[in-house]
Amino acid sequence: MDYIKQLQHLTDTSHASLAQKIGISSTTLNRILAGNHISQQTENKVVDFLHKNIDQAKLFLDETYVGNMDHATEMNISCVFAITSHAFHNFKKIVYPLGWRKGDEVKAAGKDIAMLGDLLSTTKSDELQTFYTKTLTKYNEVAGLQYLCPYILAVMETLETISIERINDLEIVIDTRSEFFADNLTDCQKILATYLPLIGCHVKELKVSSCKSRDLIGLQYADFVANLSTRGSQEILQDAQINPTVTEQNIRDQKLLMISGLHQRTIRHALAAGNTLAMSDGASATIEYLLNDIRQVAYQERFSDDRIYFNKLKQALKLCIDNLPNKNDRQPILSYKGTRFIDLEARACMALHTDLSAIELETEQFNQVKELIDSL
Numbered sequence: 001m002d003y004i005k006q007l008q009h010l011t012d013t014s015h016a017s018l019a020q021k022i023g024i025s026s027t028t029l030n031r032i033l034a035g036n037h038i039s040q041q042t043e044n045k046v047v048d049f050l051h052k053n054i055d056q057a058k059l060f061l062d063e064t065y066v067g068n069m070d071h072a073t074e075m076n077i078s079c080v081f082a083i084t085s086h087a088f089h090n091f092k093k094i095v096y097p098l099g100w101r102k103g104d105e106v107k108a109a110g111k112d113i114a115m116l117g118d119l120l121s122t123t124k125s126d127e128l129q130t131f132y133t134k135t136l137t138k139y140n141e142v143a144g145l146q147y148l149c150p151y152i153l154a155v156m157e158t159l160e161t162i163s164i165e166r167i168n169d170l171e172i173v174i175d176t177r178s179e180f181f182a183d184n185l186t187d188c189q190k191i192l193a194t195y196l197p198l199i200g201c202h203v204k205e206l207k208v209s210s211c212k213s214r215d216l217i218g219l220q221y222a223d224f225v226a227n228l229s230t231r232g233s234q235e236i237l238q239d240a241q242i243n244p245t246v247t248e249q250n251i252r253d254q255k256l257l258m259i260s261g262l263h264q265r266t267i268r269h270a271l272a273a274g275n276t277l278a279m280s281d282g283a284s285a286t287i288e289y290l291l292n293d294i295r296q297v298a299y300q301e302r303f304s305d306d307r308i309y310f311n312k313l314k315q316a317l318k319l320c321i322d323n324l325p326n327k328n329d330r331q332p333i334l335s336y337k338g339t340r341f342i343d344l345e346a347r348a349c350m351a352l353h354t355d356l357s358a359i360e361l362e363t364e365q366f367n368q369v370k371e372l373i374d375s376l
Contacts, residue, residue, distance in 0.1 A: 078226035108227035132229035
């Protein structure tokens with residue numbers, strides 16, 4: 001049974017806890033791990049659990065521009081989700097019948113569409129899930145990450161589509177570009193590490209890197225997927241099991257706002273655990289001042305389940321964002337669903353995406369927010 005080894009990698013918690021998550025008894029779990037026979041109903045439960053709880057996975061991303069590359073404003077980003085090291089075996093065997101060595105590369109550009117479709121249909125497997133996301137070539141809303149932002153969106157939307165609950169070790173590899181720098185990739189990793197728990201995807205170890213496609217067969221597969229996604233018919237894409245991620249524009253706008261806010265948290269407002277911001281009597285009555293304090297309190301209490309505490313902090317944040325000059329900035333923050341401090345911190349970061357230092361609050365309102373914070 002292939003899933004026995006997968007379950008063994010997921011037993012970092014107690015057997016009782018793991019059994020409860022699967023929906024079986026501890027005795028049944030022990031029988032499974034011992035290789036004993038189990039009912040079809042139990043096997044279905046285990047398989048369903050393992051679809052959402054994975055030990056190791058890699059996500060490969062590549063892009064194909066829509067139209068002339070020099071003037072393109074849109075592109076398709078492929079996301080290839082692989083859960084085993086030999087997921088690309090069939091692809092490698094067909095494309096490189098004499099064997100593949102690091103540095104060998106066959107590009108999809110210029111290849112016959114039908115041939116590409118047949119190749120990817122033949123090499124699909126249960127160990128691979130392939131998606132593509134339509135994005136702009138850059139998003140200036142997130143200064144410093146404008147070229148990486150499309151890939152961050154693609155990762156977010158792909159993992160939301162897959163609905164994975166837990167991954168012990170996730171490596172995200174993007175085909176390298178001259179616009180990518182090591183610091184940007186680190187920022188991207190921090191943003192995703194904060195965002196993924198908000199969608200119920202818990203990743204124990206996360207790594208984001210870029211690499212030349214000639215050095216990784218997974219990136220070459222992603223190149224074929226991205227290319228076919230811009231040229232192939234819907235029927236060809238369906239046969240190859242290449243699926244689009246569908247996101248409404250207003251939802252994507254919310255994600256962009258969150259990326260911007262989380263970027264500010266990781267870069268401009270980074271905090272060490274346990275750090276506090278002392279309130280001073282002469283503090284400037286600005287939204288920015290209050291948001292920084294709310295964010296720090298939320299950071300320190302991010303693992304708390306205290307609902308009264310949370311609701312007070314949420315009320316304080318709402319009083320602040322009610323005064324944002326642009327009504328469009330308020331709505332995504334208020335409508336975003338979440339019930340944890342880490343989500344509240346993200347909302348505060350979203351509000352910090354613009355220059356708020358010049359916005360003065362009425363003294364009464366400032367004192368009201370300050371009183372809420374002081375009561376925590």
